[in-house]
Amino acid sequence: xxxxxxxxxxxxxxxxxxxxxxxxxxxxxxxxxxxxxxxxxxxxxxxxxxxxxxxxxxxxxxxxxxxxxxxxxxxxxxxxxxxxxxxxxxxxxxxxxxxxxxxxxxxxxxxxxxxxxxxxxxxxxxxxxxxxxxxxxxxxxxxxxxxxxxxxxxxxxxxxxxxxxxxxxxxxxxxxxxxxxxxxxxxxxxxxxxxxxxxxxxxxxxxxxxxxxxxxxxxxxxxxxxxx
Amino acid sequence: xxxxxxxxxxxxxxxxxxxxxxxxxxxxxxxxxxxxxxxxxxxxxxxxxxxxxxxxxxxxxxxxxxxxxxxxxxxxxxxxxxxxxxxxxxxxxxxxxxxxxxxxxxxxxxxxxxxxxxxxxxxxxxxxxxxxxxxxxxxxxxxxxxxxxxxxxxxxxxxxxxxxxxxxxxxxxxxxxxxxxxxxxxxxxxxxxxxxxxxxxxxxxxxxxxxxxxxxxxxxxxxxxxxxxxxxxxxxxxxxxxxxxxxxxxxxxxxxxxxxxxxxxxxxxxxxxxxxxxxxxxxxxxxxxxxx
Numbered sequence: 001x002x003x004x005x006x007x008x009x010x011x012x013x014x015x016x017x018x019x020x021x022x023x024x025x026x027x028x029x030x031x032x033x034x035x036x037x038x039x040x041x042x043x044x045x046x047x048x049x050x051x052x053x054x055x056x057x058x059x060x061x062x063x064x065x066x067x068x069x070x071x072x073x074x075x076x077x078x079x080x081x082x083x084x085x086x087x088x089x090x091x092x093x094x095x096x097x098x099x100x101x102x103x104x105x106x107x108x109x110x111x112x113x114x115x116x117x118x119x120x121x122x123x124x125x126x127x128x129x130x131x132x133x134x135x136x137x138x139x140x141x142x143x144x145x146x147x148x149x150x151x152x153x154x155x156x157x158x159x160x161x162x163x164x165x166x167x168x169x170x171x172x173x174x175x176x177x178x179x180x181x182x183x184x185x186x187x188x189x190x191x192x193x194x195x196x197x198x199x200x201x202x203x204x205x206x207x208x209x210x211x212x213x214x215x216x217x218x219x220x221x222x223x224x225x226x227x228x
Numbered sequence: 229x230x231x232x233x234x235x236x237x238x239x240x241x242x243x244x245x246x247x248x249x250x251x252x253x254x255x256x257x258x259x260x261x262x263x264x265x266x267x268x269x270x271x272x273x274x275x276x277x278x279x280x281x282x283x284x285x286x287x288x289x290x291x292x293x294x295x296x297x298x299x300x301x302x303x304x305x306x307x308x309x310x311x312x313x314x315x316x317x318x319x320x321x322x323x324x325x326x327x328x329x330x331x332x333x334x335x336x337x338x339x340x341x342x343x344x345x346x347x348x349x350x351x352x353x354x355x356x357x358x359x360x361x362x363x364x365x366x367x368x369x370x371x372x373x374x375x376x377x378x379x380x381x382x383x384x385x386x387x388x389x390x391x392x393x394x395x396x397x398x399x400x401x402x403x404x405x406x407x408x409x410x411x412x413x414x415x416x417x418x419x420x421x422x423x424x425x426x427x428x429x430x431x432x433x434x435x436x437x438x439x440x441x442x443x444x445x446x447x448x449x450x451x452x453x454x455x456x457x458x459x460x461x462x463x464x465x466x467x468x469x470x471x472x473x474x475x476x477x478x479x480x481x482x483x484x485x486x487x488x489x490x491x492x493x494x495x496x497x498x499x500x501x502x503x504x505x506x507x508x509x510x511x512x513x514x515x516x517x518x519x520x
Contacts, residue, residue, distance in 0.1 A: 049433070074435075075435040075436060075437045076435065077435075078432075078433060078434065078435035079434070079435035082434075083433050083434075089426070089429070089430055089433075091426060091427055091430065102427075102430070102431075102434075103430075103434040105230055106431045106434050106435065106436035106440065107434065107435055107436065108440070150434070154434065154435075
């Protein structure tokens with residue numbers, strides 16, 4: 001379960017990114033977080049990952065209290081989630097296989113487990129045949145699927161996708177959303193931060209709408225109006 | 229295994245900087261090693277002089293032979309004198325000629341067939357009372373029948389101060405060079421980290437611990453340090469055995485300490501410096517990219 005309770009976040013340069021935001025996401029939910037640029041969406045993700053800590057209020061992710069937890073526990077928090085970024089963040093000189101395996105090595109999995117698990121996850125995202133390719137040889141959509149495989153490979157309870165369709169064509173964007181939807185059906189909580197109103201409206205999920213650091217809408221089947 | 233692979237990969241990618249830091253570290257180690265070898269040789273030379281703890285008292289030519297036995301007894305009766313040996317000037321000459329072979333011919337060149345040496349007493353001072361060495365030699369020098377004496381005290385004193393200077397100088401050279409090496413290694417590791425900052429960033433996002441991320445870089449630092457230590461040891465050995473020893477062998481009054489006897493200490497110094505500089509240099513340079 002994820003809980004934001006009256007959360008404030010201001011940065012040293014004086015920006016007030018969040019002003020008293022509260023919401024709750026249950027296990028197994030699929031949630032879109034929407035809002036214009038600078039609304040505070042990225043801050044929500046940074047707080048979830050403990051890249052930042054709240055200035056006021058409480059943020060909880062599972063058993064972790066983001067504000068009070070010790071730094072040494074941060075790796076454990078991050079292992080409970082998989083993150084997909086708009087710019088993929090793949091390592092160009094590692095093969096697709098190694099990019100995914102990398103996330104398993106980083107948490108100390110044995111080579112044997114890695115050899116078994118990586119091909120399976122690459123199969124799930126439909127890239128089993130590209131295991132030996134390098135990221136620059138792939139299209140944007142394929143690269144994002146590699147990133148998704150990397151996020152999935154350690155079996156997290158939570159997937160956070162930050163503008164996952166921002167750098168891919170509309171058709172591929174749809175496929176990636178389908179994949180996230182599938183992952184969610186298997187019980188993983190999915191949070192997608194996006195600008196893409198077409199997809200939000202098409203997938204008919206819970207929508208948390210943030211503007212100027214405040215929560216302005218939170219409803220299932222929420223509609224994302226054309227950007228103002 | 230993963231850590232080693234990762235460290236080797238980084239070294240390969242960063243080979244110019246790695247080479248530079250191994251080279252600088254090597255230069256530092258060689259200077260430190262040479263200072264140690266000098267100091268050890270001076271110490272050994274001092275020991276060899278000290279072992280003799282001998283005073284040679286030359287008897288005035290005017291003293292008659294009948295007086296010699298009582299003179300020897302008088303010397304023996306001085307406190308702390310262990311033994312006294314009488315050597316005639318002919319025996320001394322024969323000894324000298326045997327010891328210096330070719331050079332001895334210069335003597336006949338100067339003095340013809342005449343023996344320029346004097347009869348002498350060789351006096352051993354008790355080793356337990358070396359601090360009395362000076363007072364004993366002063367007493368003997370004051371005797372009327374003794375023309376003059378020679379002892380190794382002055383040389384020993386000079387060497388003691390030379391060794392002190394070498395030790396202090398060596399210590400400060402070591403401190404300064406260790407700092408220089410630390411600076412170089414830490415910069416190499418910083419560059420290696422900069423090259424891999426994206427990887428580090430992703431590792432942090434997937435939940436790698438700081439220790440896990442640090443380990444390959446620390447290994448890289450240690451490898452640079454140990455590599456420099458091994459190469460420096462080989463170079464030091466070549467310089468000492470093939471350059472320095474043959475050069476010094478021409479000076480018959482100095483003998484050098486065999487390298488094998490000093491090598492454990494050199495190995496310890498180089499290995500220790502390499503390990504420490506590699507470890508400290510890398511451990512302190514890694515924090516910057518871990519703050520995500």
